[in-house]
Amino acid sequence: MREDQLIAKISAKTGSRTRSKDALLAIGDDTARWVPKPGYEVLLTSDWFLEGTHFLRDKHAADSVGWKCLARAASDIAAMGGTPVCFLMSLALPTSLAGRWLDRFLAGLRRAAQRFGCPLAGGDTTRRNEVLISLTVVGQIAAGRSVLRSGARPGDVVFVSGTLGEAELGLSLVRGNAKATRTTAAMQKHLYPEPRLALGKWLAEKRLVSAMMDLSDGLSTDLPRLAAASSAGAWIDAGALPAVQIPASRASQKLDALDLALHGGDDYELLFAVPKQNVPKIPASFQGLPLSAIGEIRRGHSLVLRGKNGRDTVLPNKGWDPFRNKR
Amino acid sequence: MREDQLIAKISAKTGSRTRSKDALLAIGDDTARWVPKPGYEVLLTSDWFLEGTHFLRDKHAADSVGWKCLARAASDIAAMGGTPVCFLMSLALPTSLAGRWLDRFLAGLRRAAQRFGCPLAGGDTTRRNEVLISLTVVGQIAAGRSVLRSGARPGDVVFVSGTLGEAELGLSLVRGNAKATRTTAAMQKHLYPEPRLALGKWLAEKRLVSAMMDLSDGLSTDLPRLAAASSAGAWIDAGALPAVQIPASRASQKLDALDLALHGGDDYELLFAVPKQNVPKIPASFQGLPLSAIGEIRRGHSLVLRGKNGRDTVLPNKGWDPFRNKR
Numbered sequence: 001m002r003e004d005q006l007i008a009k010i011s012a013k014t015g016s017r018t019r020s021k022d023a024l025l026a027i028g029d030d031t032a033r034w035v036p037k038p039g040y041e042v043l044l045t046s047d048w049f050l051e052g053t054h055f056l057r058d059k060h061a062a063d064s065v066g067w068k069c070l071a072r073a074a075s076d077i078a079a080m081g082g083t084p085v086c087f088l089m090s091l092a093l094p095t096s097l098a099g100r101w102l103d104r105f106l107a108g109l110r111r112a113a114q115r116f117g118c119p120l121a122g123g124d125t126t127r128r129n130e131v132l133i134s135l136t137v138v139g140q141i142a143a144g145r146s147v148l149r150s151g152a153r154p155g156d157v158v159f160v161s162g163t164l165g166e167a168e169l170g171l172s173l174v175r176g177n178a179k180a181t182r183t184t185a186a187m188q189k190h191l192y193p194e195p196r197l198a199l200g201k202w203l204a205e206k207r208l209v210s211a212m213m214d215l216s217d218g219l220s221t222d223l224p225r226l227a228a229a230s231s232a233g234a235w236i237d238a239g240a241l242p243a244v245q246i247p248a249s250r251a252s253q254k255l256d257a258l259d260l261a262l263h264g265g266d267d268y269e270l271l272f273a274v275p276k277q278n279v280p281k282i283p284a285s286f287q288g289l290p291l292s293a294i295g296e297i298r299r300g301h302s303l304v305l306r307g308k309n310g311r312d313t314v315l316p317n318k319g320w321d322p323f324r325n326k327r
Numbered sequence: 328m329r330e331d332q333l334i335a336k337i338s339a340k341t342g343s344r345t346r347s348k349d350a351l352l353a354i355g356d357d358t359a360r361w362v363p364k365p366g367y368e369v370l371l372t373s374d375w376f377l378e379g380t381h382f383l384r385d386k387h388a389a390d391s392v393g394w395k396c397l398a399r400a401a402s403d404i405a406a407m408g409g410t411p412v413c414f415l416m417s418l419a420l421p422t423s424l425a426g427r428w429l430d431r432f433l434a435g436l437r438r439a440a441q442r443f444g445c446p447l448a449g450g451d452t453t454r455r456n457e458v459l460i461s462l463t464v465v466g467q468i469a470a471g472r473s474v475l476r477s478g479a480r481p482g483d484v485v486f487v488s489g490t491l492g493e494a495e496l497g498l499s500l501v502r503g504n505a506k507a508t509r510t511t512a513a514m515q516k517h518l519y520p521e522p523r524l525a526l527g528k529w530l531a532e533k534r535l536v537s538a539m540m541d542l543s544d545g546l547s548t549d550l551p552r553l554a555a556a557s558s559a560g561a562w563i564d565a566g567a568l569p570a571v572q573i574p575a576s577r578a579s580q581k582l583d584a585l586d587l588a589l590h591g592g593d594d595y596e597l598l599f600a601v602p603k604q605n606v607p608k609i610p611a612s613f614q615g616l617p618l619s620a621i622g623e624i625r626r627g628h629s630l631v632l633r634g635k636n637g638r639d640t641v642l643p644n645k646g647w648d649p650f651r652n653k654r
Contacts, residue, residue, distance in 0.1 A: 003648050004552070028556060029475050030406035030540050031372040031466065042369060045358040046415040046463055048451045053419075079357035088373040090461045092380075095650060124375045124461075126649040134417045134451075134461030136373055139358065148356050213357050225331070229355060321330050322453040323422060 001098050006125050009098075010091070013106035014113060016120040032121035034086060036140045043139035043146065045076035051131040053322065059174050062101045064191040066108025069133045072216065074116045075195035075268040077139035079214035080146040081204020084118035084197070088136045092128035116197060147204050149229035152211035152273035156297040158234060159282060161196050161269045161289050163189075164219060165244040165257060168264025172255065186244065193268040199286050200270055208281055212272040218263045218319025222271060224303050230273070233302040236295030236315065238262075258308070265320035273297055328425050333452050336425075337418070340433035341440060343447040359448035361413060363467045370466035370473065372403035378458040380649065386501050389428045391518040393435025396460045399543065401443045402522035402595040404466035406541035407473040408531020411445035411524070415463045419455035443524060474531050476556035479538035479600035483624040485561060486609060488523050488596045488616050490516075491546060492571040492584060495591025499582065513571060520595040526613050527597055535608055539599040545590045545646025549598060551630050557600070560629040563622030563642065565589075585635070592647035600624050 010016075011027045036042055049069035051057055060068075070087060077084050089109075093102065113119050118137065170190025183191070196214070203209045211230055215222050219236075227234045243261035274282055282291055298304075303315040337343075338354045363369055376396035378384055387395075397414060404411050416436075420429065440446050445464065497517025510518070523541070530536045538557055542549050546563075554561045570588035601609055609618055625631075630642040 001650050003650050006650065029477070030403040031370040031409070031473075033407075033473055034369045034371065035367075035470060036363065036369065038365070040362075042361045042363065042465075043358040044361065044413075044415055044449060044463070044465060046417045046450045046461070048417050048419060048453050048461075050419065050453065050455065050459070053453055053455065076357040080360075082358070086371075088371055088463055090373045090375050092375060092377065122371060123373045126375050126377065126380055128377065128380065132377070132459060134373070134375075136371070136415055136463040138369075138371060143362060146358075146360055150356070323328050323330050323333065 001095055003125055006098060009102070010106060010120070010125070013103065014110045014120045027120065027122055032086065032088065034121070034138065039143055040140040041143045041146060043077055043080050043082045043141060044136065045073055046134065046136045047073040047076070049133040049135065057131065060191065062104035063108035066105040067112045067192050069135055070109055070112040070116065070118065071193045071195050072268060073135040073137040074118060074197065075193070075214040075216065077137055078195045078197045078200035079212055079270060080139070080141060081200045081212065082139035082141035082146060083201060084116050085138045085140050086119050086121035087113070087138065088121060089123040090134040091123065092126045092132040094129055095127060097131065116195065141204065145204050147209055147212040149211050149213050149226045152226060152230035152232055152297045153275065154232055154297050154299045156210050156273040156275050157279050157293050158236060158295040158297060159272050159274055159291055159293055160215065160219070160242065161199055161286070161291055162267065163242050163244050164215070164267055164269065165260025165264040167193060167266035168260050169244050169246065169255065171266065184247070190266060193266065195268055196270045196289065199289060202286065203272060206281070208274060208278045209272040210275050212270060215267045215269045215271050216265060217321065218265045219271070220262045220315055220317050221319025221321065223315070224317055226271060226273070227297065227303060230297065233298040233300040233304070234295060235298050235304045235306065237306045238308050239306070240292060240294045242290055242292045263318040328422055330452055333425060336429070337433060337447070337452070340430065341437045341447045354447065354449055359413065359415065361448070361465065366470055367467040368470045368473060370404055370407050370409045370468060371463065372400055373461060373463045374400040374403070376460040376462065384458065387518065389431035390435035393432040394439045394519050396462055397436055397439040397443065397445065398520045398522050399595060400462045400464040401445060401524065402520070402541040402543065404464055405522045405524045405527035406539055406597060407466070407468060408527045408539065409466035409468035409473060410528060411443050412465045412467050413446050413448035414440070414465065415448060416450040417461040418450065419453045419459040421456055422454060424458065443522065468531065472531050474536055474539040476538050476540050476553045479553060479557035479559055479624045480602065481559055481624050481626045483537050483600040483602050484606050484620050485563060485622040485624060486599050486601055486618055486620050487542065487546070487569065488526055488618055489594065490569050490571050491542070491594055491596065492587025492591040494520060494593035495587050496571050496573065496582065498593065511574070517593060520593065522595055523597045523616065526616060529613065530599060533608070535601060535605045536599040537602050539597060542594045542596045542598050543592060544648065545592045546598070547589045547642055547644050548646025548648065550642070551644055553598060553600070554624065554630060557624065560625045560627040560631070561622060562625050562631045562633065564633045565635050567619060567621045569617055569619045590645040
């Protein structure tokens with residue numbers, strides 16, 4: 001196997017266009033090339049996806065690794081309200097994985113690329129004793145329409161999409177079930193997350209939200225980021241959180257639905273702030289995805305959780321932090 | 328150390344703009360944002376720079392690691408004739424390196440960013456027992472002006488900039504001299520390569536070249552790529568190569584100047600094909616950098632080397648390939 005052969009395989013299996021005289025977004029030159037739509041901003045995001053840190057090769061099927069590495073990076077484009085355009089992939093892997101494992105990885109990657117409208121446009125490859133993946137996703141959005149983290153104002157209502165803690169529950173099921181034959185919804189969400197691209201785009205286009213981000217590290221870590229960027233505090237109501245339901249078969253394992261909803265990572269749902277006058281325009285669900293009001297932006301810098309007992313306490317920051325947690 | 332603190336440190340030490348309401352290219356949101364000049368194409372390139380594969384922590388100063396990871400990615404922008412705009416960095420490192428090592432790494436990175444006009448605009452960080460770096464550099468160029476690998480035609484003259492094999496010689500000096508106090512020109516080129524941005528831009532703007540790429544893996548590996556992309560062969564003359572001079576102190580170590588020039592990697596010089604009628608317009612040097620005619624593009628697919636004895640032989644492909652070589 002030579003590097004050029006590996007690149008040819010990646011190009012073929014992901015359905016990427018290879019070099020042709022003038023094609024933009026073709027693989028095989030020193031850089032990818034692309035022209036955004038006139039009047040559009042370019043959005044750029046990079047994400048790690050590393051064996052041992054972000055996935056375990058013996059627990060996560062190669063197909064899921066391929067899907068998820070692109071899904072989580074595309075989620076950052078969704079969080080701005082943008083549309084993915086293409087991605088670049090830096091891939092390092094052992095020579096022994098360049099056969100079947102790589103085929104399956106590329107199959108998952110290709111399905112994600114087709115689903116998100118986001119073809120592979122370039123990258124870099126090298127040999128390594130562990131699988132290392134770094135993705136850069138490029139997106140676009142009409143100039144001035146991107147939704148930042150910094151626009152929330154006191155009084156805005158805080159919303160989240162979907163169910164919180166589901167991916168973390170899925171991780172615990174995947175870890176416990178090496179030989180699971182049945183994939184539950186929670187496992188599916190952990191293995192094959194869906195970036196909320198249509199929702200993010202709709203919220204941005206309709207100018208309904210003042211601030212937005214995606215939930216990758218858990219609500220208790222990400223909400224403080226949105227609040228700090230907006231120079232504000234926030235208050236959330238435990239009783240309003242769309243928390244995952246713990247299956248009866250797992251009820252004895254000290255899994256707590258509220259803990260999962262507050263601190264569980266990898267959900268890739270959208271967290272957004274809605275000015276009061278726009279709240280009636282937010283539907284209860286968008287294309288089947290529930291949207292829940294969970295609290296509000298407040299003056300100051302405090303992050304407060306109203307417990308199910310009705311008492312307010314400081315929201316502990318206990319989501320995923322690679323420099324604190326170890327998976 | 329928390330991830331947010333690390334990101335704040337990286338932002339501060341690289342002189343990046345942090346989140347502000349509407350600034351483009353500011354760090355701290357889900358994606359970076361940027362608007363290219365009207366009528367311009369976006370150029371995108373990703374490069375690995377991994378401890379143990381691309382650098383050795385005990386041989387390469389952190390400052391050089393910071394400079395070089397950006398220089399080599401920016402070199403791909405030079406190879407298209409473009410101008411760098413910004414970069415995204417995915418960085419993984421041990422917590423123990425988040426102090427002095429990181430400071431020095433960021434100092435080198437900052438100098439390179441300032442030199443190339445290419446600020447940090449985003450990225451991702453995580454913890455890892457080795458230093459892993461993946462960079463994406465974004466560039467721009469007037470639409471239709473980028474120079475691909477695929478445009479060379481039989482009869483075009485093949486040129487290279489600078490001196491070949493110098494960085495590989497520098498690597499051998501760095502490896503042999505853990506305690507070197509004097510940095511030679513070859514070591515300097517290995518540690519602090521200069522992407523040929525001004526030359527690439529000039530050649531593209533003046534429309535003097537039919538094909539171009541940068542030399543990262545060595546002439547004997549990269550020239551076949553340019554030839555194959557152009558559906559052509561190539562002939563080069565060993566006597567015309569601007570080969571590095573082996574210092575007398577190293578003459579006994581089986582270092583061969585021609586081997587270094589043909590197969591040495593990491594030079595980041597430009598390799599370009601010039602149609603016959605443009606050859607008189609190529610100066611002997613550009614801003615002090617020598618430009619050398621080394622051969623020509625030919626019909627067919629053969630890659631031929633004329634030896635110093637005047638005999639033509641097949642050019643062996645012996646440059647850097649991560650799936651073949653081990654450093």
